[in-house]
Amino acid sequence: MQKNTLKSGLEISEVGLGCMSLGTNIDKAQPIVEEAINQGITYFDTADLYDFGENEKLLGTILKQYKQNHNIVIGSKVGNHFNKETKEKYWDPSKEHIISSIKDSLLRLNLEQLDLYMLHGGTIEDNKDETIEAFERLKEEGLIKAYGISSIRPNVIDYYLNNSNIETIMMQFSLLDNRPESLINKIEEQGVKILARGPVSKGLLTDNHQTVLDNKFKDGFLDYNSNDLESTIKKLDQAFESLSTLTFNYLKSFDALGSIITGASSPEQIISNVKHYNEPLTDEQLNHARSIVKNLEFKDHLI
């Protein structure tokens, strides 16, 4: 598996496991995480909010025995106050909240230092300088190795690119949701890496596309109404052997790519995703695929 290097020197596998939907049953989650490791995946994405802390705990327990020998890198996220009992949450990117939250995340993850800590969203109205100060302080204190943001707001991304030492930006990015393309040059210029989430669009860009189309995308997707979406998927399916190979190769074509963060509900899905990630495509094939999909653009949060 190809690894990509962040500014701090952290190396992350070019396919990562998104752990948000692993659930809380360790017997179901463990085989998925272990298959990811078998397939060469070393980057694992979680957040304090996922299952109100339980996802970090689960990952900490499963990865403990693998951490040393497999160069595992864990990324987690912060920015929400949450109450596990009442399931209430509210946004808080303050310095105080970030500095106190890392201790809970480290405890749950069984770690003394977190590799990558990301702001879990945020708007242009936040006190962003205070957030940046908090991440810088955690880095100085050795509690984190690197920090980044998870955002699909161009104005927020721009602020952090200009005013902080972020190393990663997580955003929804796939052959179908190609909105991030307009931001790529600037991201690359700053040496920041993209963590592309939603690469298979919840299964739409897999062999299982018809079922996923019927069950998860009845109302369409972004600028695609349901008819547009169905006909685009049909065209891609008729022209190519695998929609997954297309989306993985599309993402691999950007030098700013850090990792493709795929979610999976079974070990078989990971095997299939890594297989398709490894299948090459020619530039001509990729260009043909790109000519079939729409070129989307971010419409909100521009200034």
Ligand SMILES: NC(=O)c1ccc[n+]([C@@H]2O[C@H](COP(=O)([O-])OP(=O)(O)OC[C@H]3O[C@@H](n4cnc5c(N)ncnc54)[C@H](OP(=O)(O)O)[C@@H]3O)[C@@H](O)[C@H]2O)c1
């Ligand atoms: N704001 C944020 O920071 C944010 C937001 C969202 C996600 N994330 C991160 O990104 C990760 C991935 O997000 P996502 O779950 O939206 O992305 P995704 O990878 O597009 O979707 C995952 C789902 O796609 C289906 N799938 C995956 N591989 C498949 C295959 N080979 N064949 C058939 N179906 C397949 C599965 O659906 P079924 O369960 O139906 O089988 C799986 O649960 C999350 O786990 C999380 O770590 C971060």
